[in-house]
Amino acid sequence: MIAHLPVLQVIVPLMAAPICLLLKRAQLVWLFSLITSGLAFLISILLLQQVMATGVISYELGGWQAPWGIEYRIDKLNAFLLLIISAISTIVLFAAQTSIEKEIPKSKHTLFYVLYLLSLTGMLGIVATGDAFNVFVFLEISSLSAYALIALGKDRRALWAAYQYLIMGTIGATFILIGIGLMYQMTGTLNMVDLSQRLPEVAQTRTVFAAFGFVIVGVCLKLALFPLHLWLPNSYAYAPSIVTAFFAATATKVAVYLLIRFTFSVFGVSFSFTTIPLQTLFMALGLVGIFVASTAAIYQKNIKLLFAYSSIAQIGYMIVGFSMATVTGLTATLLHMFNHALMKSAIFLALAAIVYRLGNVQLSSFHGLGRQMPLTMAAIVIGGLSLIGVPLTVGFVSKWYLLMAIIEQGWWPVAVLILLGSLLAVIYVWRIVEVAYFKEPLANQTPVKEAPLFFLIPIWILIIANIYFGIDTRLSVQVAQSAAMTLFGVTP
Amino acid sequence: MLMGLFNNWIVVVLMMIGLYIVIAHGNLIKKIVGLAIFQTSVFIFYISLAKIDGGTAPILSDNYTLYSNPLPHVLILTAIVVGIATTALGLALVVRIKEAYDSIEEEDIQRQDNLPQDNQVQDSQLLTKNETENKA
Known part of the structure; x- marks a missing residue:
């Protein structure tokens, strides 16, 4: 059980989301989501303790060895982020039932929790994984559910905000995808640790520069760095209040994490800050x-x-x-x-x-x-x-x-x-x-x-x-x- | 040189066409189409990355010695699914926008948003007041 914590962190909310659909009754679904999120919080505490005590945890998904299979790699940075995300999610969910009563039509309550849990899964997944392509997949899971959650807002401007976010967010995610593709072209690997070992050999090629550029611009779109922030104000302002509380606290943090992960772990400090005037x-x-x-x-x-x-x-x-x-x-x-x-x-x-x-x-x-x-x-x-x-x-x-x-x-x-x-x-x-x-x-x-x-x-x-x-x-x-x-x- | 990188040229051209449509067109559906073209160009990029002339699928047999790399193809299968989900969600949003604004032109929507801002707030305020009164 303890050995499987890194994957449970992501799997628990992922599996809970479809179960919500079966439960149907809004009150019950709320309680179930709350317990799920609480469980994720508990797992993140255990993970952080373990990481602080023994160092990096590497988990091989399905038993496939690291550079070939997908690796979940929990170090102090991710464990810290996992704790922030799951803690905020749990606390915010506590107020969710009361808040959405007035803001979202009754028929959509169950779906709201499904989307919420999927969004949580996406964010936890981005942070937990050690595989560059996996990052893209989880990024899209969290983003797609985020667009739908924002569009649930009562004001019609929420729809327009969600649409703009969808356009900007997809461009950002696709940029990251291009960057990952270019990196794969040069190194033949998607594992982040493996990438960080192989990228220095080819660091002076134009392809790697392009890869770096695409990844950084894509991530900056997601984290709403000025001047790429235009999607954020309206999305936060017109989304249901509970969604805003959750996203304002977590979504941009996940993107900042990605920025740190790519610049420091994958490309390395000397490449990111010496070769390029970042x-x-x-x-x-x-x-x-x-x-x-x-x-x-x-x-x-x-x-x-x-x-x-x-x-x-x-x-x-x-x-x-x-x-x-x-x-x-x-x-x-x-x-x-x-x-x-x-x-x-x-x-x-x-x-x-x-x-x-x-x-x-x-x-x-x-x-x-x-x-x-x-x-x-x-x-x-x-x-x-x-x-x-x-x-x-x-x-x-x-x-x-x-x-x-x-x-x-x-x-x-x-x-x-x-x-x-x-x-x-x-x-x-x-x-x-x-x-x-x-x-x-x-x-x-x-x-x-x-x-x-x-x-x-x-x-x-x-x-x-x-x-x-x-x-x-x-x-x-x-x-x-x-x-x-x-x-x-x-x-x- | 030019022919050797033929696929890459196509990828870049498609990518620029897609991005241009997203930025330049005011029609929301056209924007989604542009986005789809943009994403497709990336799919082609990944697929041509792994293709080797004359290479086959990785079949373990003595008859074949040259293989294409199947991994990027599998990756892009995932990305295609994501792309479809994005397009579907985007179009669904456009349907809702059309219902709410009675328009799918960007300028039109922004004009509607900017003009009656204060009225709208009062409306929603009134609405919630009515709701609370009804409940009481």
């Missing part, structure tokens, strides 16, 4: 992304759209950490992936609760909400403080490491820009606080009650995690640091 390019795009997206966030009237833009800005921070190609920089990126997942899922769940009560998330309907829904609004405020990077929240920890990494390099102007970027976050979070706490409720507004417990429990679990991991950073920093060190080949 550093300058990503540093610039990351910084521009932070400023453009944060500024756009300030002007949004739809709060879901506001936080969607803020997500793009946060991806900018991850990319800046990544572009430094140092252990500290990468640690900051990994930490921010973990921390951002915690804050964004908390914020979007709180917004889901507001949609449940109010029916929309326009800033104008937030008047006086601080008194009507005190616990939900408090969660948004703490999540917002975390986004800004106030001490005692997780946001501070990752910003701190990011600044340390930048100062290590001696790039003071970049450090100043990062701090200025945080100030922009202060502005957009303040706009919400101002309306919710310091404005009287409008006359024509019907007062609303606090959100139901099914929302409050998961929201506050996440908020407490936001504060807990902001104070006690041992677990997250230790895992992130040793994962980063392994990627650079430094023994911790």
Whole structure:
């Protein structure tokens, strides 16, 4: 049983998805999905423990030996990501039943959970696998279910957003496919470890450069790096709230993982950062992304759209950490992936609760909400403080490491820009606080009650995690640091 | 030189045609067609990657010594399935878009989205209010 954990991680939600169809009754399906996701969470904890204790786990699918068969390879980096994805998925699912009651027609509830579990499978699969082509297959599993989930949104703009995402996402995935094909052409292998050993021999050929270009552009489309982010804001804003909470916390993280995996493990640091000026390019795009997206966030009237833009800005921070190609920089990126997942899922769940009560998330309907829904609004405020990077929240920890990494390099102007970027976050979070706490409720507004417990429990679990991991950073920093060190080949 | 890379030329030409259609055309169905052409070009790329002139399928027999590599062909079988799923989902979305917007032209849809933005929000607000009232 223990030996099969890597494959069970992916197989359990995959098999559970069709079973949902047989169960039919929405309540039952919800409970079943929750248990499935919880099981995946449990497996990821066991995997992380095992990896931290004994090192890399290699699992041969169907008993076929590694370079020929498909290998699932769990090292510290994937184990960390698996934990983030399955944990967020479980917590978000807890609120799913209550939230979709108001947002999705009753007849589609069962299908919603099927899609949700398939999307979860795809993401876990991308992270767990050690085979380049397998990555593409799982990428498409998660993306196809994501398009359908987004299209379930109540507003008709959800359809248009899903369509745009489908076009952009497919182009991105196909680019990755072309890149993998070119790599296969040069090396004759698809296994990532095998690729990393064989690529240096042919590193100076134009084909490998082309492969690298295609893979990077494809992945950047998926992770919504500025200027390839156009699909993200509308998809997040008009998807059902629960879907947004799940995707905002996980989908882009998986793409960032792919970027790290391909640049560090497959192509190698020296190829990615010395042969090709990836550093300058990503540093610039990351910084521009932070400023453009944060500024756009300030002007949004739809709060879901506001936080969607803020997500793009946060991806900018991850990319800046990544572009430094140092252990500290990468640690900051990994930490921010973990921390951002915690804050964004908390914020979007709180917004889901507001949609449940109010029916929309326009800033104008937030008047006086601080008194009507005190616990939900408090969660948004703490999540917002975390986004800004106030001490005692997780946001501070990752910003701190990011600044340390930048100062290590001696790039003071970049450090100043990062701090200025945080100030922009202060502005957009303040706009919400101002309306919710310091404005009287409008006359024509019907007062609303606090959100139901099914929302409050998961929201506050996440908020407490936001504060807990902001104070006690041992677990997250230790895992992130040793994962980063392994990627650079430094023994911790 | 030119003939030796014949397949690659075709792949690149098809790829560019596909991408161009996706970017340049406003009709949603045409965009999906462009996307399909784009994906197909990648399939051809993979298939020609593995083909050797005169090579047969990998049959273990003394009569054959030259084999084509079957692996990329198998891979692309998977990718074709994915491609069909994408096209089907895309077309299904276009059907829903046509129902909701009464148009499948990109410009038309964007214009409809930009104009009545505030009204629409109020509508959905009203709707949910009605719903809650009904329940009460």
